[in-house]
Amino acid sequence: MxxxxxxxxxxxxxxxxxxxxxxxxxxxxxxxxxxxxxxxxxxxxxxxxxxxxxxxxxxxxxxxxxxxxxxxxxxxxxxxxxxxxxxxxxxxxxxxxxxxxxxxxxxxxxxxxxxxxxxxxxxxxxxxxxxxxxxxxxxxxxxxxxxxxxxxxxxxxxxxxxxxxxxxxxxxxxxxxxxxxxxxxxxxxxxxxxxxxxxxxxxxxPSREAVLAQQAATSDVQRAGAVRASEVERTRIERDLHDGVQPRLVSVGMTLGLAQQKIDSDPDAARDLIAEAHTSTKAAITELRQLARGIHASVLDDRGLDAALSALAARSHVPVHLDVRVEGRCTREAEAAVYFAIAESLTNAAKHSRAAECRVIVRRRDDGTLWARVEDNGTGGARVIPGGGLDGIHNRIIAARGTVRLDSPVGGPTSLEVSVPCAS
Structure with missing residues (x-):
């Protein structure tokens, strides 16, 4: 990056x-x-x-x-x-x-x-x-x-x-x-x-020297956040490949090997095994597509943040109330940072919070920042753990020169606010 x-x-x-x-x-x-x-x-x-x-x-x-x-x-x-x-x-x-x-x-x-x-x-x-x-x-x-x-x-x-x-x-x-x-x-x-x-x-x-010192410190933080975000993202991809797609493809290979052994002696069983391998292959393709979407959402570039978030909300396992009011387009870096922060927040809500519904609010503010807030009515208690999803959000937003605020008391609700400069 x-x-x-x-x-x-x-x-x-x-x-x-x-x-x-x-x-x-x-x-x-x-x-x-x-x-x-x-x-x-x-x-x-x-x-x-x-x-x-x-x-x-x-x-x-x-x-x-x-x-x-x-x-x-x-x-x-x-x-x-x-x-x-x-x-x-x-x-x-x-x-x-x-x-x-x-x-x-x-x-x-x-x-x-x-x-x-x-x-x-x-x-x-x-x-x-x-x-x-x-x-x-x-x-x-x-x-x-x-x-x-x-x-x-x-x-x-x-x-x-x-x-x-x-x-x-x-x-x-x-x-x-x-x-x-x-x-x-x-x-x-x-x-x-x-x-x-x-x-x-x-x-x-502030003096020019103080401004330069502040910019240098901010650049160091942003660089560290970018490096950390890339490491967390690489670890996530490796984990998803190792725990999801790889075992499924291994299973497909083993199923096809059994079908090859039975194709002469038991054609019906071989056809069933081939059908099973075909189903597993389609599931692996779906997982790869979802993994690729997690790396880069093409709809974000093609149709903008509103359309990308609408597609994201439609795929969410938790019902999402979406309220997006963004005039014009921000930079690709700003939109991608906010999109993936929202996507990770919805994933966390579905996996960990036992939330019944989520609310996503996105605005482009007068000061030139892209602001988003994700709320869920789950059990709360969310914490930033090194290498976890919230850590990835924090590093990605910091790398985009933004700010993050997490409020998740035990018992809920949980809210995450991110703000990124549109022209970052």
Whole structure:
């Protein structure tokens, strides 16, 4: 199996400052001054209550979990603000999911969320945006006051009280002080708007070296998944040939040998043996056809994923409710990965789960991924075992740059979700 190398990564360039972007930054920073203050107040309250009640009652863990996910909400808000304003192409911030069953797996998920680096970068960006937003509000108030002093001589007052230091100013000095306050505050607002773009890019946007390192690590994982998937597939083919087709062909050879011995002495028995060999040969051909279909589904190339899955559902021993809504075609690699993941899931449901029915949902999402979910109402308890069917699904999807999520509690039901980039 070959894979197309990923294009060289380049760090996003800073967008050129424009009046619209600068004004948008100032408006967003002012809003963050309010929202950030509320969020960080909540965080401090949740953390203090959680730590104080953790050893006393133990219920503090609930407050600490809430603290973790308010952290995530704060980071998500900052990522959304930065991406909407600057368009750096930042990846969407996602919550961590369980990779192990049970309570320990849940605690591990919460800990991974708490130690998530991108989340903490988002929190740091939100903290700076809150601080800058507070400065924006102060400077905006200063500008408003300066404008008032600037136009105050028009009202004919002989002495004008200054809002700063309790000074009483003559009209000329009041206009001068007001004008200086407006100019200085406007210059500082411009600097804050520019600074926000610089700091946001420095905190949230990974460097080119980090992007290259991440791509290298991802390529290593994909390469390992591809190698492992090919090994699992080869082992499966060898097992099916050794346990299925080979014994049947050996039996056909032995039956034909007996028929050859009896063809002169007992023609009727020989004809029966030849008929039996003929039946076994057709069964072997059927098994070979099914094995070949497991290696490559020609209907997938000819008619697309919907038709291939319809044929797959028709052959399933477990009734399948199929819901496929895919506009257009994805790459052959993406369609094949999702097809074989669904096929293996249905095979597992028929062999192991004692399911009465299955449901298959396939969608092409707006973010350019091909997503599928397979559910069955069986007994659950499915686990990824090296060399097993679920291991093969995992390796094949990883090799196609996708993700896999298995949820199979003991007692059922079982659900498997896969997501693969359409243009992988």
């Amino acid at each position: 070959t894979s197309t190398p990923a294009p060289a990564a380049t760090a996003p360039t800073a967008p050129r400052p424009s009046a619209r972007r600068l004004l948008g930054a100032l408006a967003q920073l002012a809003a963050m001054a309010v929202a950030g203050t509320v969020l960080f107040t909540m965080l401090s309250v949740l953390l203090s209550i959680g730590l104080s009640l953790l050893l006393v009652i133990g219920i503090g863990i609930l407050f600490l979990i809430a603290f973790v996910y308010v952290l995530y909400a704060t980071a998500w808000l900052e990522y959304s603000r930065a991406e909407g304003l600057y368009g750096y192409g930042l990846p969407a911030l996602r919550t961590r999911r369980m990779t192990r069953p049970g309570f320990s797996g849940w605690l591990r998920m919460v800990w991974q969320q708490f130690t998530d680096g991108p989340m903490w970068r988002g929190v740091a960006g939100a903290a700076l945006a809150t601080l800058l937003g507070s400065m924006v509000i102060v400077l905006a108030s200063t500008i408003a006051t300066g404008v008032g002093l600037l136009v105050s001589p028009l009202f004919g007052a002989e002495v004008i009280p200054s809002p700063w230091f309790g000074l009483m100013l003559e009209p000329g000095w009041a206009a001068l002080v007001g004008g200086i306050a407006v100019l200085v505050s406007a210059a500082l607002l411009f600097g804050i708007a520019v600074l926000d773009g610089v700091l946001t890019r420095a905190i949230l946007v």
